Amino acid sequence: MILNKVYTLVFLRNEQQILLGLKKRGFGVNKWNGFGGKVEPKEEILDAAVRELKEECCMSVRKHNLKNIGNLQFTFEGEALMMDVRVFSATSFVGDPEETEEMLPKWFDYDKIPFEDMWLDDKLWFPYLLKDKLFYGRFHYQGYDKILNYTIQELNSM
Numbered sequence: 624m625i626l627n628k629v630y631t632l633v634f635l636r637n638e639q640q641i642l643l644g645l646k647k648r649g650f651g652v653n654k655w656n657g658f659g660g661k662v663e664p665k666e667e668i669l670d671a672a673v674r675e676l677k678e679e680c681c682m683s684v685r686k687h688n689l690k691n692i693g694n695l696q697f698t699f700e701g702e703a704l705m706m707d708v709r710v711f712s713a714t715s716f717v718g719d720p721e722e723t724e725e726m727l728p729k730w731f732d733y734d735k736i737p738f739e740d741m742w743l744d745d746k747l748w749f750p751y752l753l754k755d756k757l758f759y760g761r762f763h764y765q766g767y768d769k770i771l772n773y774t775i776q777e778l779n780s781m
C-alpha cells in the first residue's frame with residue numbers, strides 16, 4: 624500500500640543565478656534545495672508553494688507566476704511512503720531572501736550549483752530545469768544516500 628504525500632519545491636531564478644536554501648533542520652538537513660514542504664489538508668498546491676517560500680526565505684511570489692516545471696516521485700526501499708514533489712520555478716518575485724530557522728538562502732551561478740551538497744537525484748534532473756524543459760522523474764532510494772533505480776523523461780505538457 625503506497626501512501627502518496629504531495630510536497631512543493633520552488634526555485635526562483637534570474638538570468639545569472641538560481642536561489643537555493645541550505646536546510647538547517649529536519650528532513651534533508653544540510654542539503655541545498657529549493658524551497659517547499661508539505662501541502663496541508665484542503666490546501667491548494669499553489670497556495671502551499673507560495674506559503675512555504677514565504678515561510679522559508681521571506682520571498683513573495685504570485686500564484687500565477689509559479690510555473691509547474693516538473694514532478695518528482697520518491698519512494699524508499701521498505702517504506703510505504705511515496706513523496707509526490709511538484710516542482711515550480713518563477714522568474715518574477717518580490718523581496719530579498721532572508722535566513723530563517725528552516726533555511727539559509729543563497730544565490731548560485733548556474734555553473735556553481737553545489738550538487739555534492741544536494742540530494743543525489745538533483746544532478747539527474749537539474750539539466751531539464753536549466754533548459755526550461757518539463758520533466759517527470761521517479762527515484763527509488765535506499766536510505767537517503769543511494770538511488771537503487773530511477774526513470775526520468777521530458778514531458779511536452781504537465
Ligand SMILES: Cc1cc(-c2ccco2)c2oc(N)nc2c1
Nearest residue numbers: 630631632656697708742744745
Ligand atoms: C527524497 C527526496 C525528497 C525531496 C523533497 C522533500 C520535500 C521537497 O523535496 C527532494 O528534493 C530534491 N531536490 N531531491 C529530493 C529527494
